Amino acid sequence: MKQLLNRLYEHDKFSRDEARQILLNIAAEQYNEVQISAFATAFNMRPITLSELQGFRDALLELCVPLDLEGRETIDIVGTGGDGKNTFNISTLSCVVVAGAGYPVSKHGSYGVSSSVGSSDVLIQMGYQFTTDQDTLRRHLDKAGMCFLHAPLFHPALKVVGPIRRQLGTRTFFNMLGPLVNPVQPKYQMFGTFSMELLRMYQYIMQQSGRRFAIVYGLDGYDEISLTSDFKVVSNDSERIWSPVELGLKKLQQHDLDGGDSSEDAAKIFMSVLEDQATEAQKAAVIANAGMAIKVIKPEQSAEDCVAEARESIESGRAIAGWKKLVQS
Incomplete structure (x- = not known):
């Protein structure tokens, strides 16, 4: 050393x-x-x-611990974290919404390190039980349209690193790795990155992979579509800067997306979005990200139509119905 x-x-x-x-x-x-x-x-x-x-x-x-989905084609939506914005769990919620819209999701996530609450923290708060059992995860996918891969279980070799990262409390190169090491290596992925430089590296890696992808960077520093500014999206087919209005949505303020300070706060926001009781800003941020993820799967469809699918997933109750099946199965 x-x-x-x-x-x-x-x-x-x-x-x-x-x-x-x-x-x-x-x-x-x-x-x-x-x-x-x-x-x-x-x-x-x-x-x-x-x-x-x-x-x-x-x-x-x-x-990593492998997971064989036996040919099931899935998508993952994940950000690097480390953008310092302390947003609520937009990526995880977007996964639930995409699953509710009928697109299978294999979500890879972990505890919060550089943010207050990570995807695993909120899932624990909501009663989800982590597992590496392949039959169970495939059943979750078939029954609820989604399975969750808790990174510490699927990457046990890094058990020594977790406590160190939490004690440091700052962004490290492990933030950059997380989105790239989903054990499933799903056919479709949407990434959020905290810098334009990292976006370019992800672009190169994903181009070599042959899989469908979109990589997002908010021009004001978010690792997701925050709607607080224009944002860049790079995919297999295109590279362009989008504005919120092009998704049929309004521009938001940073405070609209605050995630609170605890898992309890995160869980309240999580359920309010799925129950369609959230603020318009919270709902808009989720459907923007979910919609762009749907566009990865259906590149021929307009972004506004993809966002409309995501909105319908929430408003029809399919998103929360799928979530309840996931937690109860």
Whole structure:
């Protein structure tokens, strides 16, 4: 580790294979918590390179617990986190809404680290039981249209890293990895990134994957479609800047999306959205993201029509019906 830290101090970069080996060594507990904390902090002092991101990703996919969905085609909606905006759980809610609209979802998520409440935190609060049992997860997908992959269970090799990340409480390179290492590697994915540079790296990686994707970056720094500003979307087919009005929605203010300070606050907002009792702003943010995710699956359909599908998922009650089936199954 001393050699690695010295290289970082000299602003040296790691090859793809070197990055892969570093993460394999972390997983094998070859470094102690102080050394890992020092590495994560020093690494954060400069931008990650594409080769490093690819190498870290290679290692995590190599070590993860696999999940075979037996040919089921799914989508995941996930942000990197680390944008410092403390929004409510927009990505997770968007997944429930997309599932309610009839598109199977394999959601990959974890506890909040750089934000107050992550997707796993709110699901625990709502009574969902995490599992790696393949039959159970496939049943969830068939019955509720959605299954949830709790990252610490599917990436047990990184158990040593979780406490360190929580103690640091800041964005690290692990934020950049999370969205890329869904064990299912679903056919469709919508990512949110906290920077334009990371968007470009995700774009390259996904272009090599052959899967359908969209990558979102809010021009005011959000890792999702916040509707607080224009936002950039890069997909297999296009690259453009969108405005809220092009989705048939109004521009929002940052305070409209506040997620509160606790899992209880997050759970209240979560249920209010699904019960169609949320504020117009909260509902709009969710259907914007859910709609753009539907557009990944149906690129020939207009964005406004995709947003309308998402709205109907909530207003018809299908989204909350699917959620109740997921929690009860």
